[in-house]
Amino acid sequence: xxxxxxxxxxxxxxxxLYIAIAIWSRAxxxxxxxxxxxxxxxxxxxxxxxxxWMSAASFISMAGLIAFLGYDGxxxxxxxxxxxxxxxxxxxxxxxxxxxxxxxxxxxxxxxSRTARIVAVICLIFISFTYVxxxxxxxxxxxxxxxxxxxxxxxxxxxxxxxxxxxxxGMKGITYTQVAQYCVxxxxxxxPAVFIAIQLTGNPIPQLAxxxxxxxxxxxxLDKLDDIVTSLGFxxxxxxxxxxxxxxxxTLALMVGTAGLPHVIVRFFTVPKVRDARVSAGYALLFIxxxxxxxxxxxxxxxYNLVTTIQPGEVGAADGNLVYEExxxxxxxxxxxxxxxxxxxxxxxxxxFYNDANAEFAQTAASYxxxxxxxxxxxxxxxxxxxxxxxxxxxxxxxxxxxxxAAALSTAAGLLLVISAAVSHDLxxxxxxxxxxxxxxxxxxxxxxxxxxxxxxxxxxxxPGWVAQVVAFAFGLAAASLFPVILLGIFVKRxxxxxxIAGMLTGLFFTYGYIEYFKGxxxxxxxxxWGENVAEHWxxxxxxxxxxxxxxxxxFAVAIIVSRMTAPPPERVQHMVEHIRVPRAIEG
Amino acid sequence: MTPDNRAAYWRANLRLxxxxxxxxxxxxxxxxxxxxxxxxxxxxxxxxxxxxxxxxGSIYIFVALIFFYAWRMNKLDQKxxxxxx
Numbered sequence: 001x002x003x004x005x006x007x008x009x010x011x012x013x014x015x016x017l018y019i020a021i022a023i024w025s026r027a028x029x030x031x032x033x034x035x036x037x038x039x040x041x042x043x044x045x046x047x048x049x050x051x052x053w054m055s056a057a058s059f060i061s062m063a064g065l066i067a068f069l070g071y072d073g074x075x076x077x078x079x080x081x082x083x084x085x086x087x088x089x090x091x092x093x094x095x096x097x098x099x100x101x102x103x104x105x106x107x108x109x110x111x112x113s114r115t116a117r118i119v120a121v122i123c124l125i126f127i128s129f130t131y132v133x134x135x136x137x138x139x140x141x142x143x144x145x146x147x148x149x150x151x152x153x154x155x156x157x158x159x160x161x162x163x164x165x166x167x168x169x170g171m172k173g174i175t176y177t178q179v180a181q182y183c184v185x186x187x188x189x190x191x192p193a194v195f196i197a198i199q200l201t202g203n204p205i206p207q208l209a210x211x212x213x214x215x216x217x218x219x220x221x222l223d224k225l226d227d228i229v230t231s232l233g234f235x236x237x238x239x240x241x242x243x244x245x246x247x248x249x250x251t252l253a254l255m256v257g258t259a260g261l262p263h264v265i266v267r268f269f270t271v272p273k274v275r276d277a278r279v280s281a282g283y284a285l286l287f288i289x290x291x292x293x294x295x296x297x298x299x300x301x302x303x304y305n306l307v308t309t310i311q312p313g314e315v316g317a318a319d320g321n322l323v324y325e326e327x328x329x330x331x332x333x334x335x336x337x338x339x340x341x342x343x344x345x346x347x348x349x350x351x352x353f354y355n356d357a358n359a360e361f362a363q364t365a366a367s368y369x370x371x372x373x374x375x376x377x378x379x380x381x382x383x384x385x386x387x388x389x390x391x392x393x394x395x396x397x398x399x400x401x402x403x404x405x406a407a408a409l410s411t412a413a414g415l416l417l418v419i420s421a422a423v424s425h426d427l428x429x430x431x432x433x434x435x436x437x438x439x440x441x442x443x444x445x446x447x448x449x450x451x452x453x454x455x456x457x458x459x460x461x462x463x464p465g466w467v468a469q470v471v472a473f474a475f476g477l478a479a480a481s482l483f484p485v486i487l488l489g490i491f492v493k494r495x496x497x498x499x500x501i502a503g504m505l506t507g508l509f510f511t512y513g514y515i516e517y518f519k520g521x522x523x524x525x526x527x528x529x530w531g532e533n534v535a536e537h538w539x540x541x542x543x544x545x546x547x548x549x550x551x552x553x554x555x556f557a558v559a560i561i562v563s564r565m566t567a568p569p570p571e572r573v574q575h576m577v578e579h580i581r582v583p584r585a586i587e588g
Numbered sequence: 589m590t591p592d593n594r595a596a597y598w599r600a601n602l603r604l605x606x607x608x609x610x611x612x613x614x615x616x617x618x619x620x621x622x623x624x625x626x627x628x629x630x631x632x633x634x635x636x637x638x639x640x641x642x643x644x645g646s647i648y649i650f651v652a653l654i655f656f657y658a659w660r661m662n663k664l665d666q667k668x669x670x671x672x673x
Contacts, residue, residue, distance in 0.1 A: 066643075071624070071639055071642060071643075073643075074620060074621075074639075074642035074643050077642070077643050077646075077647065078616045078620055078642060078646050078647070081646075081647045081650050082612065082616055082646065082650055084650065084654060085608070085609075085612045085650050085653055085654060088654045088657060088658070089605050089608055089609065089657060090605075093661070207644060210634075210635070210643075210644070211632065211633040211634035211635040211640070212633070212634055213634060220633070220634025220635075221634060222634055222635060222636070222639070223634065238628065238636050238639040244621060244622065247621050248617060248621050248622070251616065251617070251621065252617075273672050274672060275658075275661075275662055275665070275671070275672060278654075278657065278658035278661055278662075279654075279655070279658040281654050281658075282651065282654035282655040282658055285650060285651050285654055286651050289647050289648070289650075289651050292647055293644055293647055293648070296643040296644070578594065581594075581597075581598055581601075582589070582594065582597065582670045583665055583670055583671060583672050584665075584670045584671060584672055584673075
């Protein structure tokens with residue numbers, strides 16, 4: 001069977017599986033549709049959360065990003081896992097005890113305010129749409145690369161599949177599909193990693209191979225990598241270039257942002273008990289950690305493979321570099337996609353791959369007769385081309401395609417569901433048409449999900465220029481707007497309506513303003529970005545990626561101070577806080 | 589359950605949360621970020637220790653920490669008789 005037929009077969013089979021699950025677990029009530037009827041076991045919810053959380057970016061791009069960032073890539077590893085500790089300690093068990101359907105609903109009841117609910121819905125919709133646009137794009141790209149169809153066709157097929165199981169199954173359908181998607185994606189991720197680890201170090205466990213010696217030499221992978229990359233003018237792999245405060249703040253913004261993402265929080269509404277919510281966060285992180293501890297190993301091994309392929313001999317020797325005509329097949333294949341590009345600047349017929357932006361290294365490079373870096377490599381190749389680099393059989397390549405699609409679809413579905421719940425439950429039922437019946441609300445939820453899919457598809461088809469910038473924005477916004485007021489709502493009884501609204505708006509506008517000022521989002525027509533995005537101009541040396549931390553601190557400070565200066569929340573709200581703090585119902 | 593009892597349960601919970609947060613902070617922000625250069629002098633097999641904490645160790649500790657917290661909270665629920673049936 002040819003690779004393409006095989007890929008069609010594997011991807012097609014995975015789609016049949018997802019749709020079958022959706023039909024088996026379709027939603028009958030709003031409880032099913034929003035929170036899967038609170039019947040999901042903690043382990044299944046852990047898997048679903050892991051698939052929900054790990055997006056196309058985690059699956060396809062992260063290892064490549066780390067491969068080129070080295071130590072600086074740690075911000076993503078710690079940032080996108082440590083948030084689950086905050087979620088387990090501060091939010092998940094209490095919100096489960098609260099026992100309603102959505103995050104804005106909690107904010108509305110805790111802060112006895114429609115205004116607070118609307119502000120929360122706006123934050124939620126913005127965060128979720130920016131995110132989902134990237135996912136739909138991911139589906140389109142995986143389709144076009146592996147199945148050689150147009151990006152648009154890929155996008156439409158992806159939309160169709162999500163449509164069936166999100167609209168029909170609601171949260172219940174999504175949950176069990178995500179469990180299946182987790183299995184597909186984790187298998188697809190770890191199999192190539194294991195084979196590459198064996199080839200390079202003889203140790204089958206990537207996490208250990210990461211710290212092992214390279215077969216046939218006495219040197220460890222990381223030491224060897226440090227040597228080679230510094231001899232080519234790059235930063236030491238285990239060192240970094242970002243300032244300590246920036247690393248600190250970006251990591252913290254990603255952690256807090258993770259804990260504040262509505263589609264992640266809402267997953268913990270679906271388990272039967274408070275106790276389950278706590279342990280389910282542990283399972284979720286365990287399942288995530290399998291990928292997140294493999295990714296840096298894949299990154300280091302892929303970087304090593306790439307550099308030693310291009311530079312098989314001594315650095316600077318006339319015959320030290322790979323002859324272009326003798327390049328391996330996987331390079332030829334990926335050149336066709338444009339993700340790998342070669343330009344023989346010094347006309348020697350060999351490939352030079354080094355850091356030509358390093359001024360100190362320029363003289364050394366010139367003495368070798370090098371006239372600039374000749375190879376440009378897209379981060380995504382590090383995962384996508386892995387099976388070919390390791391010469392693995394075709395079924396593994398087909399599996400990686402199915403895994404990438406599973407990662408993108410599962411995240412997209414989770415995001416679309418929180419968007420539709422915010423529209424049908426918080427806006428339609430909660431504010432505009434409180435009199436509608438459950439059946440009508442369920443219909444409204446399905447219509448909202450269908451519309452959200454179409455908008456997401458459009459954003460994925462024609463991404464506005466700012467899609468690349470939005471990851472920082474989505475996390476910064478979640479960290480600066482939703483997380484502080486939910487936490488204060490549980491842990492500080494005195495926090496009132498005025499404090500929460502003032503806090504959310506302060507965090508929102510400060511973070512948005514800073515990112516707009518340095519990166520430009522919506523106000524490009526008015527001349528944004530206005531500031532040059534360099535460390536000298538940043539507040540305290542914190543980049544726009546990390547500024548959510550300051551937004552969060554401002555949110556906390558404003559919410560606490562304003563609450564102290566205004567009337568305490570009413571008796572019934574204080575009682576509700578007492579109620580959510582203990583697992584069992586309290587009397588009186 | 590009396591209000592006093594409830595307050596004692598909440599205080600015990602907060603103590604546990606603070607303890608977990610300290611571990612969370614030390615394994616990532618102290619070992620993986622602030623002291624990374626100092627720890628990198630120490631080797632753990634083929635790893636530099638600071639780098640290992642930043643890309644591996646902190647994640648393992650996070651996982652263990654959540655299970656530890658869940659286990660201790662369940663015991664606390666039993667002790668104060670606020671567990672679900």
